[in-house]
Amino acid sequence: MNDIIKNSLLFISLILIQIIVLNNILFLGYINPLLYILFIIVFPLRRDRGLLLILSFALGLIIDFFLDSGGTNAAATVGIAYLRLPLLKGLMRKSEIDFPVFNVSKLPFTTLIYFIAILTFTHHLILFSIEYFKFSEIPIILSRTILTSIFTIILIIFSLLLMNKSKS
Amino acid sequence: MQQIISFIIKYKYFLFFLLLEILALTFTIQSHSFHKSKFVNSANVFTGGIYKKINNFKEYTNLRNHNNQLLDENVRLKNRLSKQFLDSSSNSITVIDSVKYLQKYSYTPAKIINNQYHKKYNYLTINKGIVDGIKPDQGVINSSGIIGITNTTSNNYATVLSILNENSNINVKLLNGLHYGTLIWNGKDYNILQLDDLPIQANIKKGDTIITGGKSTIFPEGIPVGSIIDIFRENNSYKSINIKLFNDMSAIGPVNIITNFDKEEINKLEENLNNE
Numbered sequence: 001m002n003d004i005i006k007n008s009l010l011f012i013s014l015i016l017i018q019i020i021v022l023n024n025i026l027f028l029g030y031i032n033p034l035l036y037i038l039f040i041i042v043f044p045l046r047r048d049r050g051l052l053l054i055l056s057f058a059l060g061l062i063i064d065f066f067l068d069s070g071g072t073n074a075a076a077t078v079g080i081a082y083l084r085l086p087l088l089k090g091l092m093r094k095s096e097i098d099f100p101v102f103n104v105s106k107l108p109f110t111t112l113i114y115f116i117a118i119l120t121f122t123h124h125l126i127l128f129s130i131e132y133f134k135f136s137e138i139p140i141i142l143s144r145t146i147l148t149s150i151f152t153i154i155l156i157i158f159s160l161l162l163m164n165k166s167k168s
Numbered sequence: 169m170q171q172i173i174s175f176i177i178k179y180k181y182f183l184f185f186l187l188l189e190i191l192a193l194t195f196t197i198q199s200h201s202f203h204k205s206k207f208v209n210s211a212n213v214f215t216g217g218i219y220k221k222i223n224n225f226k227e228y229t230n231l232r233n234h235n236n237q238l239l240d241e242n243v244r245l246k247n248r249l250s251k252q253f254l255d256s257s258s259n260s261i262t263v264i265d266s267v268k269y270l271q272k273y274s275y276t277p278a279k280i281i282n283n284q285y286h287k288k289y290n291y292l293t294i295n296k297g298i299v300d301g302i303k304p305d306q307g308v309i310n311s312s313g314i315i316g317i318t319n320t321t322s323n324n325y326a327t328v329l330s331i332l333n334e335n336s337n338i339n340v341k342l343l344n345g346l347h348y349g350t351l352i353w354n355g356k357d358y359n360i361l362q363l364d365d366l367p368i369q370a371n372i373k374k375g376d377t378i379i380t381g382g383k384s385t386i387f388p389e390g391i392p393v394g395s396i397i398d399i400f401r402e403n404n405s406y407k408s409i410n411i412k413l414f415n416d417m418s419a420i421g422p423v424n425i426i427t428n429f430d431k432e433e434i435n436k437l438e439e440n441l442n443n444e
Contacts, residue, residue: 030286057188068291070199071192082185
């Protein structure tokens with residue numbers, strides 16, 4: 001029960017932070033960090049992946065409603081939500097994960113960085129590829145993906161540190 | 169049958185994932201195609217309401233700028249008014265001609281509550297909707313130029329297809345000439361737009377002013393757009409012409425929405441022409 005309340009609070013507050021603060025940053029004219037994917041990173045790991053897929057679709061679509069961007073964010077968030085479990089298994093190099101007690105922040109630091117970086121990069125790549133959707137724009141897609149990823153990864157790591165500190 | 173069911177059970181997450189992706193891509197394609205009712209847009213009670221709340225705070229930081237803009241517009245309109253009194257013919261002769269005062273356009277004030285200019289398909293959200301008589305395909309301008317065209321409407325809000333959108337095509341012409349062209353955007357710099365379809369006969373140079381053409385029912389003729397800064401020629405035709413906007417699209421406050429009273433009549437006429 002506690003978990004449900006905590007995660008729904010996180011869901012709502014991430015959307016509000018994204019809409020009110022982060023979408024107005026426009027560093028260098030076009031870089032907006034996309035912190036809202038933190039939800040997919042910290043969502044409790046379960047054998048049943050259906051719930052995470054639905055929630056990430058809803059999360060992406062709500063952001064799309066605010067940005068008038070059709071379904072680009074939804075497509076990207078669903079993509080990384082599906083990728084999360086196989087990626088974790090690959091990074092931890094063992095097929096068995098202790099599902100009920102698993103916590104992302106208890107991962108070794110380098111594994112955690114890899115995990116966040118790969119998910120963020122994939123998300124941004126899907127997002128900008130669908131938004132531009134032209135072979136001639138590949139340089140713009142890549143530069144936006146890399147620059148935005150850097151800011152998003154830094155923000156995600158800082159917020160993970162903050163969340164853990166307030167817990168202990 | 170057994171195999172199909174076991175296949176579905178085995179790959180249920182993958183199939184579910186595919187379903188959601190296809191749904192998301194459908195919304196995306198829908199939003200990129202022009203003139204289609206869109207399901208995902210920010211002109212609804214929920215997103216519009218939140219943007220309005222945010223804008224209530226943001227507005228204060230721009231009050232000085234907006235005041236100056238409005239002051240400039242007032243002065244310009246007053247100057248235009250004062251010119252009319254010099255016209256002596258209107259003083260001495262009283263003309264009673266109701267046709268002369270037939271109104272063609274009306275303007276509705278609105279506020280931008282969400283502004284975008286860093287993407288390839290940019291949309292704005294304004295705080296006027298169906299209740300205020302706003303329909304899709306109405307022009308949106310401010311004191312220094314054009315902003316866009318209304319796109320989807322809800323009861324109290326509307327989204328505006330910004331001129332900074334790859335789907336935007338606006339009929340424009342030269343201030344000192346009769347040649348027409350189309351205003352488009354290549355998605356790079358939000359201050360620089362492109363002028364397309366201009367015939368080579370048009371004699372242009374850097375610094376020429378571009379205004380709206382009035383060939384559509386959306387914008388009246390003569391609204392300022394921008395000035396030419398670069399001209400590229402190729403094979404005896406204009407390859408591309410860059411235009412710098414008079415407007416700063418990153419800082420727009422109060423806007424006007426144009427209602428054209430003749431629009432229905434013109435559209436009906438043109439529809440008949442197409443059916444023949």
